[in-house]
Amino acid sequence: MKNKRDFRQDMDQALSGLTLGEKKEEILEKAFAPQKKRKGRMARRVAVACLAVCALTAAVFAFSPGLRQILNQHLGSWQEESQQFSGLETEDNGIVVRAVSALSDDGFTQIYLEIQDKTGDRLGENTSLGSYGSDWNLELPSQEMATMGQKCLGYDPESRTALVKVSWSGETTGEEQVAKLTLQKISAREEFTASLPQTEIASRIQKTILAENTQKAGEKSPVLQPGEEAAPLEEGKGFSLSALGFGDDGAFHVQVKCPEDICLEYLNVLTTLRSRTGQEAQYNQSLTQILFEWEGELYYDIAFGGVGPEILDDLMLEDLYFLYLKIRPVEGNWELEIPLETPDQLVYTPETQVEGCPVNRIVLTPMTLSLEIGSDHAGFGQSTVTFVMEDGSKLVLDKGDCVTSFWNGLEKQNGTGHFFGRWLFPKAIQPEKVQSIALGDTVIFSK
The missing domain is CATH 2.60.40.1630 (bacillus anthracis domain)
Structure with a gap:
């Protein structure tokens, strides 16, 4: 400088x-x-x-x-x-x-x-x-x-x-x-993000798996027949839906055809296959992605393992998210x-509890509130934080104002981990004028 x-x-x-x-x-x-x-x-x-x-x-x-x-x-x-x-x-x-x-x-x-x-x-x-x-x-x-x-x-x-x-x-x-x-x-x-109507899943039948395709690395892997369910994607930018459905490899496939003017090594296509009634995103636990060539064209195939037609009515597919480069980095x-620069801060050790967890440290600066809680989960970041100021006015922050929320289970003490959360104020405050702080319905600090 x-x-x-x-x-x-x-x-x-x-x-x-x-x-x-x-x-x-x-x-x-x-x-x-x-x-x-x-x-x-x-x-x-x-x-x-x-x-x-x-x-x-x-x-x-x-x-x-x-x-x-x-x-x-x-x-x-x-x-x-x-x-x-x-x-x-x-x-x-x-x-x-x-x-x-x-x-x-x-x-x-x-x-x-x-x-x-x-x-x-x-x-x-x-x-x-x-x-x-x-x-x-x-x-x-x-x-x-x-x-x-x-x-x-x-x-x-x-x-x-x-x-x-x-x-x-x-x-x-x-x-x-x-x-x-x-x-x-x-x-x-x-x-960009491309929407797939949920009715697309319910209308599919089991497809035939083909073994004769060439991946980028020169290997072979089963995919759906490209082009069986070809359809344009809204805002597709050259990508199109090539195939969607079940295969006899015990997987549900989402397959897109790729345009030529992109850096394929930096291509990522993401989506989530959810269960309507069971564990959220459970089918993403067994997921493979390959880039392969078929009859001179390039395709990107996402396969969710362990998903067959017998659970068709329980499936929900989220939008496709595309992330790629047109030129190399x-x-x-x-x-x-x-x-x-570091502004002045106020540090409190209130010796209070929230949901049975000790509030170890509260730090107030003109910009942020930071909380350190002995906890076995990171869910406090979803809580509403209410401040009562010296003049009796209130300031309320919700989960959208929480800029950091994590739980460090590597430093367990007395059987719990360590939660840290930080909330950003919409404008600068005077920390010394904060009279009380409530996390959810529990007052964790009061002068």
Whole structure:
């Protein structure tokens, strides 16, 4: 990241075209005035000043003004709490990865990246770090259990730049941290969902299994006769339903014909075959997928084992989900170290219980609520959380606000595991003004 002097020069250059008079100087003076660092919190004045300037200039540091607007929309009421970066970037194989903003507390992080192709047109609206969840990592120190995710928020075809949000959520540390992003592949994936009417299953009869097909690896495997039940798929993007039904191999087959203009090694077709009356998704426990060639055409076959016509009326097939690439991923080596600010937090050990499980720790920051519970399941993430504030007002979070929920059974104590959950507030709160917290119908904290 640029030093303070370079940062001031960037700010001056960004503001040079604006007629702001004393307002410009006021922003800059506040941003760079000497100040005492508070324990547990990095200085925020530069970040707040940057946001004020960004609001005036529409795009101070972001390469694309359109993507800056998308970023501001996603930050929403969190803009004042966010960090802004300048000069924090790395380049390889003609692609630049730059950090432009971050929103974080002691265990929850969202980092916004601009990814720009400077030499070609290898990105798109679904630009992705790595290939299908692999070939990238976001690492924070002193963290063990964690969840990661990513989402492409927008794409500017003129500058060939994508805005990607990466998220990380783990257990709390209360320490300022540096996030390390490592990346080996960047891809422009395609995805869509195709519906299959449930009546399609009920109308099928047992098909003949053929052994003479050629898989990608040159092996043989039984599949349904391609084309027996050929049908277009809505929004199919070149894919079509080739066959659907039972085979004498004791499996239920879902088979699609593939278009030619895709990278077959990165093709994934997913669905779930459920029992209407029994265990949910029980037929996915014995599932095989193959890519094979038949009479010069390529097909993708999903076979659910142990499913015969005798249980036809009990079957329910979900929509088909397609995930694939049209061009191969761009390979390279991109690494960024991103300093993260940590706001003050309040930590409570309430010595209360919920559903007979001890509430070991409650952590409140302006962004999130974190709970650590001695539990033998992870179901608390589905619970509603109700806060009563100092002024008597209430704030209610539901399961949609729960950004992390996991159970660590490897650290069992007294016969139970360890549940960790984190809920994200819709806007910043003042933790010290929380008077009580209820998980479901049980009050787990009260002043």
